[in-house]
Amino acid sequence: xxxxxxxxxxxxxxxxxxLKEHLQRVDAVIELRDARIPLASAHPQVAxxxxxxxRLLVLNRVDSISATARxxxxxxxxxxxxxxxxxxxxDGTGVANLLKAAxxxxxxxxxxxxxxxxxxxPVRAVTLGFPNVGxxxxxxxxxxxxxxxxxxxxxxxxxxxxxxxxxxxxxLDTPGILPPVLSDADAAVKLAICDDIAAAAYDAVLVAAIxxxxxxxxxxxxxxxxxxxxxxxxxxxxxxxxxxxxGDSEKAARKILDDFRKGKLGAIALxxxxxxxxx
Numbered sequence: 001x002x003x004x005x006x007x008x009x010x011x012x013x014x015x016x017x018x019l020k021e022h023l024q025r026v027d028a029v030i031e032l033r034d035a036r037i038p039l040a041s042a043h044p045q046v047a048x049x050x051x052x053x054x055r056l057l058v059l060n061r062v063d064s065i066s067a068t069a070r071x072x073x074x075x076x077x078x079x080x081x082x083x084x085x086x087x088x089x090x091d092g093t094g095v096a097n098l099l100k101a102a103x104x105x106x107x108x109x110x111x112x113x114x115x116x117x118x119x120x121x122p123v124r125a126v127t128l129g130f131p132n133v134g135x136x137x138x139x140x141x142x143x144x145x146x147x148x149x150x151x152x153x154x155x156x157x158x159x160x161x162x163x164x165x166x167x168x169x170x171x172l173d174t175p176g177i178l179p180p181v182l183s184d185a186d187a188a189v190k191l192a193i194c195d196d197i198a199a200a201a202y203d204a205v206l207v208a209a210i211x212x213x214x215x216x217x218x219x220x221x222x223x224x225x226x227x228x229x230x231x232x233x234x235x236x237x238x239x240x241x242x243x244x245x246x247g248d249s250e251k252a253a254r255k256i257l258d259d260f261r262k263g264k265l266g267a268i269a270l271x272x273x274x275x276x277x278x279x
Contacts, residue, residue: 005188005202016177018160020049025124026172027109028054030102032129032138034194035059035086037271038073040187041130041196044179049128054105058098060134062086069269076273089137099142099165106168122170130196131176139163139173190214190270195261208253209233211260220265 029050034041038059057077062070070086077084085101087094106123114120127135142165161173178197182188192202193211212233216222223230228239241252259265 005182005185005192005197019126019128019174019177022126022160022172023049023051026053026126027123028056028102028105028125030056030058030098030125030127030138030171032058032060032127032133032135034130034133034196035061035065035070035073036194036269037187037190037196038077038084039271039276040184040190041133041194043128043130043177044182046128054109056085056098056101056105057082058085058087058138060087060089060138062093063088063091064263064267065269066267069267069272072273073269087134087138087141089134089141092141095138095141098138102142102169103166110168122164122166122168124170124172126172127174128177130178130191132194132196133176135176136173139165139171142171193257193260193270195257204253204257205237205249208256209237211256212236214270215260215265215268218268218270220268222265225259225265 029046031043031046059073074084074086083101085094085098087098089095102125106125109123110120127139129135143163160175163171163173165171176196182191188197189202189207189210191197192207193214210233212222216230222228222236226240226243228236228243230236231239237249237252237256240256241247241249245251245255260268
């Protein structure tokens with residue numbers, strides 16, 4: 001049984017209300033997801049918010065998955081009729097290609113406006129995604145300067161802000177948006193493992209135990225990292241606590257989660273297309 005994940009802090013609810021107001025003035029959406037969990041990090045309301053707007057789908061943190069997983073997801077999305085852009089907003093990988101795609105979308109939108117006799121103006125795009133998927137870092141890369149606050153933790157962006165990318169594109173930086181309810185418990189746990197929700201929203205020991213099971217199934221070398229025998233997640237966390245943290249399971253759990261998030265356990269995708277073959 002997956003542990004319950006509780007969220008929806010007040011500033012996120014307030015940001016969602018403001019976002020819905022701004023969306024009426026937006027031409028395009030840049031949807032960011034976590035490359036380690038491309039489907040779990042898909043916000044369930046994005047399709048509704050799009051309402052016919054152009055969309056660019058971005059899987060960020062591509063450095064955190066293997067080249068094989070990247071190719072599998074690229075093929076999978078292509079089969080769904082979608083083009084996906086892979087980025088690492090921290091070092092700029094893939095950002096140039098994304099910018100070219102955004103400019104191409106902007107040109108199409110501008111041409112349609114001109115055909116309707118509308119006055120020219122910069123194309124307005126919005127970045128959407130769960131907390132900590134890299135929206136602000138991506139905007140800074142697109143701008144080639146630190147224009148918005150960015151950090152590798154959830155909840156840094158607290159309000160909506162427009163920034164000018166070029167003479168033809170404006171971007172709206174948004175806080176991470178959490179749905180009021182996520183019915184898929186497995187997806188909620190994966191979001192917690194990847195730190196795409198607030199740390200206070202879950203039991204770290206239970207989440208780390210599930211992470212261990214997932215990582216072992218993906219071939220992570222936990223024995224090399226921790227010097228412990230392979231075991232079910234709950235037993236593994238308890239064993240690490242006894243071996244290194246005087247029985248403190250909370251510290252052991254945080255260590256495992258932190259190591260995964262920093263890539264110390266390898267480039268591992270928690271989701272692969274074959275997991276969803278029956279869907």
